[in-house]
Amino acid sequence: MRFEVELQLNEKLFVKNPQATDFGRNLLKQSICLIDEIGFEKFTFRKVAQKLNTAEASVYRYFENKHHLLLYLTNWYWEWTHYMIDRKTLNLTDPKKKLEMAIHLIANSLQEEALTSYIDQKTLINIIIREGSKSYHIHDIDEENKDGLFLSYKELVEKVAGFINEYNPKFKYKKSLVSNVFEMANNQIYFAEHLPRLTDIKDNKDEFDELEKMIKYFVFTLIKK
């Protein structure tokens, strides 16, 4: 039997917790698959319902709309990354080592073991890279923020910023550097694959290792004591 972790996500993200039922877990699985395949703009609840051989209305019982579904997925990703960073830095004391591990997990998230059977992490990462930033680049950002829908991201950024603080408390731009590292990680991989003239990362098997190396170089050069 497999060890399955259920990440706790903000209740305002969903109407009914999709992790709690077979239908919900299936919905997540097929949604990830379909968004990856046709892109978030073309993705509809009707289409995913067809894939699941069910009615559109059933999908609305879990998520208010597709924006909330995407937000759910990005939150899942943030919580999962946070969980992995916690787990893998627990027994480390050297701030440099902690930071290196965090960067490794941010840049090279694919390498890690799967947490659940119903979320395909490889495909989820693809979605996060291409669609992730759409979950907060929205007109109603301030209202959604009030509902706490971005808390997971904030806490994740502050966690890693804490490592920088341990390493060199005098560095002035802890949070900006960390949030930028998250954005950069996704963007540079996207550019390597689709707009290679915008990056020095080459699109090959080692792209994630190259990225990790570059981010480490950037971060440690900037925060040098």
Added chain:
Amino acid sequence: MRFEVELQLNEKLFVKNPQATDFGRNLLKQSICLIDEIGFEKFTFRKVAQKLNTAEASVYRYFENKHHLLLYLTNWYWEWTHYMIDRKTLNLTDPKKKLEMAIHLIANSLQEEALTSYIDQKTLINIIIREGSKSYHIHDIDEENKDGLFLSYKELVEKVAGFINEYNPKFKYKKSLVSNVFEMANNQIYFAEHLPRLTDIKDNKDEFDELEKMIKYFVFTLIKK
């Protein structure tokens, strides 16, 4: 009489050049206004046509769809930034000075004089900050890239990367650093305004100056000889 510059944009961005007619220029103006107001997702050709007291079909005579309109606006922004960088670095010889000027223009783009009467730059910048990245985070990125729809961005990044090359040719991540500076500039302002726990930039009158200072610190620390 005002000096008006017409930026040359890729012909595949539009069906009919909106800069060439009164209707087109008005369409650009009202679209910028409306996207800023209601957000790109809620923006439709019908709504902007209503604002212009015209029919939806007329708008389709200029742009294939709203995605192409957004792409047009981001291209306009890239071309405009490129144009300003060219103009303001023309009489500079010191690579450091050139780079500083480029960063100033990227971070503090608002400060510069307007190029046209039909594009409200303050509002356009708002749109670029919130919606800009949606113009290339799309499923059909590779086909659009083949049509050259991102050439302006590539040339802009390579222009600034060229300054880094003049300053320190040994630095390994020229293009990644520059593309990251562009992304960072928009993101950090967005975070300052909406998700302040993700950044060290404070949301006040000086936010663009703070941003400029931070980016200069990042860039010159990284590319130090």
Added chain:
DNA sequence: TTTACTATGATAGTATTACTATCTTTTTTA
């Protein structure tokens, strides 16, 4: 064991979106 509650299925319906087509009128240009 009946009752009640919950989850899903099935169907229907509505306003809006994202277009395309066509025909007329006005404006520009040759």
Added chain:
DNA sequence: TAAAAAAGATAGTAATACTATCATAGTAAA
């Protein structure tokens, strides 16, 4: 002055983004 191009007006269609309702199957509480 004719012809071409641009814009206006109207109509129509398939898909999207929902909401509502009613039936049914399973599960839990009285």
